[in-house]
Amino acid sequence: MAEAITDELYATAATAKGGREGTVKSADGVIDLPLGKPGSTSNPKANPETLFAAGYASCFSGALAAVAGKEGLDVSESTVTANVHFGKTDSGFGLAVDISADIPGVDAAKAQELVEAAHQLCPYSKATRGNIEVNVSVA
Known part of the structure; x- marks a missing residue:
């Protein structure tokens, strides 16, 4: 539900x-x-996938800042990249997303913990959960 x-x-x-x-x-x-x-x-323009990637990366970055802030961590220099993949599926066409966060000054284990927590909080992650493949990682 x-x-x-x-x-x-x-x-x-x-x-x-x-x-x-x-x-x-x-x-x-x-x-x-x-x-x-x-x-x-030759003439690149925005498309639904670039707009989705921009929205997802921005939203996830906000979620990352929120979860890090609760722990007193400053992640303002972090970057989040959403790689959106568009392709054929068994039932037509679909999307998949790879989210990668680069969090300077935070050790790898803590960075992975923050990324996982952001994935639980991010509205885009909630909207896609169970609908498309989404992989999150630390850069």
Whole structure:
């Protein structure tokens, strides 16, 4: 059963037109982009996978800061990379994600503990859990 939001803190919207070769615009106008098919090197454009990777990496970075902050650790110099993979599945198409966090000044065991805790807290991780393959690691 899905976990319900009991106290909404923020809501937003985005509208796409024309699919993978169209446009996408957020309700607040912050995002207003032409879209293109993945893999174009001559005229690269954003696509659903790049937007998902950006959102997931940002959200996970926030979750990492939250769990580290509870332990009194400063991870403000950390980086999180979300590698999103798009491909064929037995039932059509799907995604997989590899999340990697580089946490300077934190030993490997503690960094792995923080990454695992962030994966439990991150809303993107919660949304994808059990739906797609997500691997988390320390860089």
